[in-house]
Amino acid sequence: MTKKNTLGPLSFATTAVHAGEFVDPVTRASSPNLVMSATFAPEKLTGFSARDQDESTEGFVYARVGSPTVRQLEEKVAALEGGETALCFASGVGAGHALICGRLSAGDHLLMPESNYVGIAELARDTLPRFGIEASYVDTSDVEAVTAAIRPNTRMLWIESPSNPSMMLSDIAALSALARAKGVRDVVVDSTYCTPLATRPLELGADFVMHSLTKYIGGHGDAMGGCVIGRKADMAALNLEAMVHFGGIMSPFNAWLILRGAATLPLRMAAHEKAALFLAQKLEAHPAVKNVLYPGLPSHPQHDLAKRQMKNFSGMMTFQTHEAGPAIAQRMIDTLEITHYAVSLGHHRSLICWIGTDDIEKSTFRHGPEAAARYRALAGDGVFRLSVGIEDGEDLWADLVRCL
């Protein structure tokens, strides 16, 4: 369904509300329909295989190949990222798996950040070797280190900025130019922490953007999802491989919830940033706090890059305390009334959790000595990862300060 647009390019706020949405031609419903149908009755005889479907195929055939409500969300996220087209998956990790296993083959090399989102980090370390895909790990905040780590068979460079949980940024424009010069085919940016309001990686030279829609874009903590945005030619192959063959598609119900969440992304991101900046300053000034890492603070070691690359500093930060983290974490579980002590992030309500360095090294990163030292320089014995919601900053601080 294409909508009339005679006004030319629309602003981000208008795009967030209207992209992918239209008045239903049958019922004249103004809000998106929730279409749960698994199959679709064709008007003309068509082939049964997904290979028989292309852009000239009218309508939908089977919901694993594509379905109307999910397609509406795909149009919205593609428009928000300024990309040609998008695919949605059952989770962020499902989107990451689709890209990695849909694009790479045995003998290819994947260059990954040495610390990034645990689910993707463990997929690379535990699963890929069984399929003959080589992965190696580098500090992607260091362009020279990435230059040295690219191999002749490097087919994909994975970037996550800011990174979960290290809070380090990577220079997407510089790394994309480097990858291009060195013949690396795919630059992927996990832009979950940023959202397209803050950073548009495709405009900086990346080939693919992925998001956990479970986080900021859905924004309400009630629907899991993931998406990949990229060029049409690349995405058609990914549709066949990852949706039709792997099958990790998004439920239409989740697409419907996330569509509704995405419409208010600009308003929410402004509120996240406002409350986060307030809390980051309060935390930094508090005697119980050793340090705070928030891209919006001048004390962040990459504040200049953050100002260049992020139009919104988002709601994510980490902080270390002088007192041992687990004791404070237990006080948070017992005391907090507004912020929930829980994993996940990017929801309208604030969330906090403790990430112990020994734990994450053992479960996930398994760094060698140099990378372990770099991670420890950022995270000490562990960090509190705080996802600041859209509540009032003063209320959040009154709740949190009692635990410090």
Ligand SMILES: *Cc1c(COP(=O)(O)O)cnc(C)c1O
């Ligand atoms: C949460 C997250 C993911 C994974 O998303 P799920 O929806 O939980 O599968 C990937 N990358 C980042 C940066 C995340 O924060």
